Amino acid sequence: MASWDIRFDRLQAGYGERRVLTDVNGVLPGGAVSVILGGSGCGKSTLLRQIIGLSKPMGGSIVIGGQDISTMDRKAFRRLRRHMGVLFQDGALLGALTLGENAVLPLSEHLSLPKDLLRREALRVLSMVGLAEFIDYYPNELSGGMRKRAGLARAIVAEPRILLCDEPTSGLDPITAARMDDLLLSMHRHYPDMTIVVVSHDLDSLERIAGHVLVLRDGVSSFCGKLEELRKADDPYLRQFLRRDAGEVNDCGAQAMDGTVAASLKRWLES
Amino acid sequence: MKDNIFAAVGRTFLEAVGFMGSVAIFLFEGLVQTFASAKIFPRSLRQIYVIGHKSLFLILLISLFCGMVLGLQGYYTLIKFGSVGFLGAVVSLSLIRELGPVLTAIMLTGRAGSSMTAEIGVMRITDQIDALDVMDINSMSYLVSPRLAASLVSFPLLTAVFDVVGIVGGYLTGVAMLNMNQGAYFYRISSSVSMDDIVCGFVKAVVFGLLVTTVCCHQGYYTHRRRDSVGPEAVGNATTSGVVISCVLILASDYVLTSIFL
Numbered sequence: 001m002a003s004w005d006i007r008f009d010r011l012q013a014g015y016g017e018r019r020v021l022t023d024v025n026g027v028l029p030g031g032a033v034s035v036i037l038g039g040s041g042c043g044k045s046t047l048l049r050q051i052i053g054l055s056k057p058m059g060g061s062i063v064i065g066g067q068d069i070s071t072m073d074r075k076a077f078r079r080l081r082r083h084m085g086v087l088f089q090d091g092a093l094l095g096a097l098t099l100g101e102n103a104v105l106p107l108s109e110h111l112s113l114p115k116d117l118l119r120r121e122a123l124r125v126l127s128m129v130g131l132a133e134f135i136d137y138y139p140n141e142l143s144g145g146m147r148k149r150a151g152l153a154r155a156i157v158a159e160p161r162i163l164l165c166d167e168p169t170s171g172l173d174p175i176t177a178a179r180m181d182d183l184l185l186s187m188h189r190h191y192p193d194m195t196i197v198v199v200s201h202d203l204d205s206l207e208r209i210a211g212h213v214l215v216l217r218d219g220v221s222s223f224c225g226k227l228e229e230l231r232k233a234d235d236p237y238l239r240q241f242l243r244r245d246a247g248e249v250n251d252c253g254a255q256a257m258d259g260t261v262a263a264s265l266k267r268w269l270e271s
Numbered sequence: 272m273k274d275n276i277f278a279a280v281g282r283t284f285l286e287a288v289g290f291m292g293s294v295a296i297f298l299f300e301g302l303v304q305t306f307a308s309a310k311i312f313p314r315s316l317r318q319i320y321v322i323g324h325k326s327l328f329l330i331l332l333i334s335l336f337c338g339m340v341l342g343l344q345g346y347y348t349l350i351k352f353g354s355v356g357f358l359g360a361v362v363s364l365s366l367i368r369e370l371g372p373v374l375t376a377i378m379l380t381g382r383a384g385s386s387m388t389a390e391i392g393v394m395r396i397t398d399q400i401d402a403l404d405v406m407d408i409n410s411m412s413y414l415v416s417p418r419l420a421a422s423l424v425s426f427p428l429l430t431a432v433f434d435v436v437g438i439v440g441g442y443l444t445g446v447a448m449l450n451m452n453q454g455a456y457f458y459r460i461s462s463s464v465s466m467d468d469i470v471c472g473f474v475k476a477v478v479f480g481l482l483v484t485t486v487c488c489h490q491g492y493y494t495h496r497r498r499d500s501v502g503p504e505a506v507g508n509a510t511t512s513g514v515v516i517s518c519v520l521i522l523a524s525d526y527v528l529t530s531i532f533l
């Protein structure tokens with residue numbers, strides 16, 4: 001079974017009239033861990049929604065495993081999408097189901113398996129993300145980071161050929177974040193054909209897991225290649241991003257409060 | 272925006288037509304999925320519990336008072352014409368043909384319809400419906416069909432409860448409090464209510480059930496397409512419009528159905 005790569009060709013996408021992605025090019029190679037990097041609000045989640053076909057491209061194309069998904073018919077695309085596991089940015093667990101039921105949802109819905117087998121599967125994937133003892137909890141009884149880990153468990157339960165994770169480590173403490181990265185790496189070792197795409201703006205996790213990097217900037221892919229090439233690149237924005245430098249053009253910063261507001265506020269605080 | 276009155280009227284009209292088309296397609300898809308899905312039974316049972324069982328007490332309460340009011344008002348109206356004996360007919364016919372189905376549907380809109388919209392709306396804005404799609408789980412058959420099936424069962428049953436308890440309420444005021452003849456009350460019911468009246472009531476209950484569930488689920492399902500608001504506020508607005516549109520449609524379709532069945 002050959003691994004599937006994901007290829008963007010002059011992709012444009014957005015919401016309503018607004019174009020968020022204007023020109024995305026590049027390949028996320030099959031059987032590798034690729035990181036989509038970019039600032040907050042630059043369209044990373046939008047790009048992910050394009051890959052999983054939740055909205056149609058406004059122009060250009062996405063080719064997955066040699067098939068252009070923008071020209072594919074609905075049924076064929078749904079068959080292809082069965083091979084994808086997706087972790088949404090906020091987990092997107094079903095609130096009415098327990099963690100265990102959520103984790104095996106793709107299996108329990110499509111296969112007729114006995115309950116105890118499903119529960120064993122749920123335990124297996126939940127213990128992979130360190131949540132085995134929470135199997136009977138409901139998503140709303142967990143913290144945001146735990147929900148995200150449970151979402152990852154659901155994404156990998158069916159051993160997909162393409163695993164897409166939207167910010168798996170944001171909102172996690174450094175130790176748990178490192179454990180998530182290790183989990184992704186061990187998935188990568190265990191399933192060498194799995195194409196893993198991770199959306200992130202976490203540089204530590206980029207260093208740990210990335211084989212390949214796609215950098216988004218203002219809706220354009222400004223870099224797509226191996227991590228080593230990114231380190232050597234001399235584009236000022238990339239260097240700035242890697243150095244976590246705000247740069248010269250900086251419109252963020254502390255400013256003094258209006259005098260009247262300050263005086264009223266002071267009175268209230270002291271009253 | 273600069274607009275003349277014709278453009279505004281035209282746009283509103285087109286939007287209304289578009290809305291009705293969208294609701295009709297939604298209903299059609301939901302019904303198709305009801306018959307296509309293998310797991311419809313356990314899911315519908317759960318929804319029957321949510322829509323039917325949990326609303327039972329409310330319906331009991333409302334119908335009892337409704338029947339008592341009808342008995343009281345009917346008594347004092349009929350006594351002017353010296354025909355108190357017809358109280359049973361007045362109470363039972365107005366309950367079975369009109370008030371039972373309409374009030375049940377309106378109460379269920381507030382009790383169950385609003386929570387359908389809110390629940391599905393929250394699932395929409397928190398990506399849960401997208402997640403279902405990605406897992407190749409048909410969101411219509413997962414979310415909408417069980418609710419449709421459950422309301423096809425619950426609305427007529429609760430309407431029947433409403434009718435019976437309402438008639439008992441009329442009995443309480445008419446016979447127990449105002450000392451009307453007990454035999455006359457029940458004799459008038461059995462002699463005036465025909466099978467047609469009962470069929471009419473149940474047809475209304477089924478139609479209202481489909482209307483309320485379709486409109487409320489539709490509003491929740493398309494929460495993200497609202498133009499007036501986004502996020503949690505959109506869920507709130509969707510719930511409001513689900514309830515308002517349902518109530519208007521209940522009364523409008525009630526008029527149409529009554530004129531068909533007369």
Ligand SMILES: Nc1ncnc2c1ncn2[C@@H]1O[C@H](COP(=O)(O)OP(=O)(O)OP(=O)(O)O)[C@@H](O)[C@H]1O
Nearest residue numbers: 015020038039040041042043044045046047089201
């Ligand atoms: N449903 C939506 N409707 C309209 N605009 C949207 C919608 N979702 C996102 N956007 C816009 O698209 C842009 C990109 O959003 P996106 O969620 O893809 O960013 P992101 O790169 O994932 O950011 P983050 O790192 O904060 O998650 C944002 O400017 C946002 O305002």
Ligand SMILES: [Mg+2]
Nearest residue numbers: 044045089166
């Ligand atoms: Mg995002």
